[in-house]
Amino acid sequence: MLNWNIPKSVLSQLRIKGYAVVDGVLGPSNVEYLRNEMLNALQTSPNLLSQNNTILINKNEKILVPKPNIGEFDFTNTLVKQQLKSMDQLGSNQQIMKILNQGLGLDINKLQIKAQVNFGQGACFPIHLDTDYKQDNRKITAIMYLNDTEGGELVLYPFPFDKVKIEPKADRLVLFSSAFCLHRVLPTKTPRLCFTIWCAGKEPIKVPALPELDDNITLSDLYHPTYRSLYAKSLYVDEWLNSIIQSHKDTPSRKVLIDNLLADVEIIEKKIVPVFKKYQSEPINNLELQWF
Numbered sequence: 554m555l556n557w558n559i560p561k562s563v564l565s566q567l568r569i570k571g572y573a574v575v576d577g578v579l580g581p582s583n584v585e586y587l588r589n590e591m592l593n594a595l596q597t598s599p600n601l602l603s604q605n606n607t608i609l610i611n612k613n614e615k616i617l618v619p620k621p622n623i624g625e626f627d628f629t630n631t632l633v634k635q636q637l638k639s640m641d642q643l644g645s646n647q648q649i650m651k652i653l654n655q656g657l658g659l660d661i662n663k664l665q666i667k668a669q670v671n672f673g674q675g676a677c678f679p680i681h682l683d684t685d686y687k688q689d690n691r692k693i694t695a696i697m698y699l700n701d702t703e704g705g706e707l708v709l710y711p712f713p714f715d716k717v718k719i720e721p722k723a724d725r726l727v728l729f730s731s732a733f734c735l736h737r738v739l740p741t742k743t744p745r746l747c748f749t750i751w752c753a754g755k756e757p758i759k760v761p762a763l764p765e766l767d768d769n770i771t772l773s774d775l776y777h778p779t780y781r782s783l784y785a786k787s788l789y790v791d792e793w794l795n796s797i798i799q800s801h802k803d804t805p806s807r808k809v810l811i812d813n814l815l816a817d818v819e820i821i822e823k824k825i826v827p828v829f830k831k832y833q834s835e836p837i838n839n840l841e842l843q844w845f
């Protein structure tokens with residue numbers, strides 16, 4: 554049975570900053586085993602690999618916008634479970650739940666795993682969050698990288714902290730807030746293998762009611778996780794636009810993704826940006842930021 558080697562110090566960073574990076578988490582021989590399991594599945598059962606998409610909700614209709622050259626193994630398919638046995642076991646290994654629950658006082662009781670194959674040639678992900686906390690109880694995203702790549706860095710935008718670029722490396726685990734840490738994958742030149750475990754809680758994230766954005770708002774209310782993610786959307790709008798263009802082919806649905814982003818940012822710039830600007834010289838070191 555594989556075990557996660559996640560030191561306690563990592564969890565305090567995760568709690569404060571909303572993300573953490575852990576190297577040497579499974580050991581090189583285990584990582585090699587998992588990588589070979591994936592390469593074998595690709596060779597013997599390429600039809601088990603499905604297309605990875607960006608989900609676009611437009612006028613209550615769900616549209617799938619494919620990301621060229623990115624495929625995924627979905628473990629709700631029993632044939633995938635059989636082919637990727639060790640990965641499947643790791644995806645239901647409760648040790649990671651215990652570590653996160655004990656370290657962060659969470660109520661994780663469900664793990665969902667997916668493996669991802671990026672074939673290179675510039676394939677990438679646009680900026681996104683992994684969940685809408687009102688829709689499901691996903692709290693932490695755990696991504697385990699199985700090889701070193703050229704390009705294909707994961708970029709996290711844990712506003713109010715600076716963005717960070719993380720190289721995918723064999724035996725590296727990245728943990729972050731599924732609901733409030735924006736992220737993307739830069740174009741990768743070489744094949745890139747990883748799997749993701751989404752850790753969901755019994756209860757939805759308890760986020761306080763959205764405070765009024767008026768002149769009397771306190772600094773701590775302004776840094777409500779929803780306002781932080783919205784402000785970050787306008788802060789990084791150029792990168793966000795570019796990430797959509799890099800990740801998707803020029804189609805009408807890509808145009809909708811772009812138009813929706815620009816429409817959101819127009820509202821954010823009117824209502825939210827001026828309030829953050831007003832407070833920009835206030836020190837925020839003592840604020841307790843909610844991520845989970």
Ligand SMILES: O=C(O)CCC(=O)C(=O)O
Pocket residue numbers: 669678683696707736737738747749
């Ligand atoms: O491949 C990665 O590093 C991130 C993938 C991702 O963001 C996702 O699957 O939601």
Ligand SMILES: [Fe+2]
Pocket residue numbers: 681682683736
């Ligand atoms: Fe993601």
